[in-house]
Amino acid sequence: xxxxxxxxxxxxxxxxxxxxxxxxxxxxxxxxxxxxxxxxxxxxxxxxxxxxxxxxxxxxxxxxxxxxxxxxxxxxxxxxxxxxxxxxxxxxxxxxxxxxxxxxxxxxxxxxxxxx
Amino acid sequence: xxxxxxxxxxxxxxxxxxxxxxxxxxxxxxxxxxxxxxxxxxxxxxxxxxxxxxxxxxxxxxxxxxxxxxxxxxxxxxxxxxxxxxxxxxxxxxxxxxxxxxxxxxxxxxxxxxxx
Numbered sequence: 176x177x178x179x180x181x182x183x184x185x186x187x188x189x190x191x192x193x194x195x196x197x198x199x200x201x202x203x204x205x206x207x208x209x210x211x212x213x214x215x216x217x218x219x220x221x222x223x224x225x226x227x228x229x230x231x232x233x234x235x236x237x238x239x240x241x242x243x244x245x246x247x248x249x250x251x252x253x254x255x256x257x258x259x260x261x262x263x264x265x266x267x268x269x270x271x272x273x274x275x276x277x278x279x280x281x282x283x284x285x286x287x288x289x290x291x
Numbered sequence: 292x293x294x295x296x297x298x299x300x301x302x303x304x305x306x307x308x309x310x311x312x313x314x315x316x317x318x319x320x321x322x323x324x325x326x327x328x329x330x331x332x333x334x335x336x337x338x339x340x341x342x343x344x345x346x347x348x349x350x351x352x353x354x355x356x357x358x359x360x361x362x363x364x365x366x367x368x369x370x371x372x373x374x375x376x377x378x379x380x381x382x383x384x385x386x387x388x389x390x391x392x393x394x395x396x397x398x399x400x401x402x403x404x405x406x407x
Contacts, residue, residue: 183354184314184392194312194396196358198300198345229314231349231356238299240347240356242312268404276300276403280310280396287392288384 185227185244190282192226193245199275200237208271211263218259219243224250244282251279301343301360306398308342309361315391316353324387327379334375335359340366360398367395 201208219225224246232239245251254260267275317324335341340362348355361367370376383391 183316183352184390187392187394190394194310194394196310196312196398198358200299229354229356231347231352231354233347234350236299236347238345238347240345240358242314242356242358272404274300274404276303276401278303278306278310278398278401280398282312282394282396285392285394288388288390 185229185242187226187244187282187285190284192282193247193251194280194282195243195245195251196278196280197241197243197275199239199241200273201239201271202273205271207266211266215260215263218257219254222250222254222257224253301345301358303342303360303398303401306400308398309363309367310396310398311359311361311367312394312396313357313359313391315355315357316389317355317387318389321387323382327382331376331379334373335370338366338370338373340369 216228219228226244226246228241228243230239230241245254255264332344335344342360342362344357344359346355346357361370371380
């Protein structure tokens with residue numbers, strides 16, 4: 176499968192918009208996880224209101240952080256209840272993640288440094 | 292220096308509270324960065340209103356994500372204007388980071404799976 180083209184740091188419009196902050200620890204046995212994660216990314220970028228995503232997995236600590244950005248609460252709800260995503264969520268909770276925290280937050284202000 | 296003890300995933304109180312989402316790419320030359328980052332973590336955890344922090348640096352992509360959690364806007368402002376932190380911010384902008392995005396967001400709701 177060809178990966179969607181994602182800029183190295185997500186570029187988002189002026190706030191307000193929403194961020195879904197998902198921090199997780201995966202179990203050592205995570206068969207099927209990588210394919211599902213690729214498929215979910217492929218799907219997410221096509222959802223109405225999707226603005227971008229940042230991801231990092233730290234191989235020293237096992238901590239993964241995914242922050243996805245959304246236009247509004249309705250677009251988050253649409254993605255949360257997407258049938259294929261619901262299947263993935265259930266497998267994640269039961270099988271792949273030993274722990275996670277999901278936080279939905281309204282982005283109020285930003286600052287940045289563009290690449291030099 | 293002994294690192295402060297940080298749980299693997301930050302445990303935060305019931306919302307509302309604030310998240311500062313800092314995504315960054317560092318330059319290949321980052322002399323002094325690691326010491327400064329350790330010092331800033333040591334300082335941050337002592338700040339009024341500090342609730343926790345999650346961090347991941349992905350060695351495959353170079354993307355780092357730090358999400359710190361704060362009681363309110365006042366505690367974020369206190370940390371942002373802390374003298375030693377201001378010095379670190381200036382060095383980061385001028386010297387260590389090729390790009391970053393900082394987003395201040397109000398956490399409205401959460402869900403989680405605790406470790407099993």
